[in-house]
Amino acid sequence: MALIFRKNRQFIVNVAELKPKAIRVDIINGLYAAIYSEFKGASENNKYKNLTPLELMAKLNEFAYQWLKDRGLN
Secondary structure, three states: OOOEEEEOOEEEEOHHHOOHHHOOHHHHHHHHHHHHHHHOOOOOOOOOOOOOHHHHHHHHHHHHHHHHHHOOOO
16 A cells, blocks of 8 residues: 555545654645645656656655655654
């Protein structure tokens, strides 16, 4: 199961994939903010612009898992 998925045009964090210490509003909001910062303008960013939507979601999930790992939350 993916950590981040799309539902009704929105990105949703699957809290079932998070460890108990990461299920806090400030952590989840920080993750949303980090995702926004990294992927805003993705269609114009050389790192992401040539990816298919499926590949982009995989990159987004990879980024989210790494963000949590860097903070000792995954």
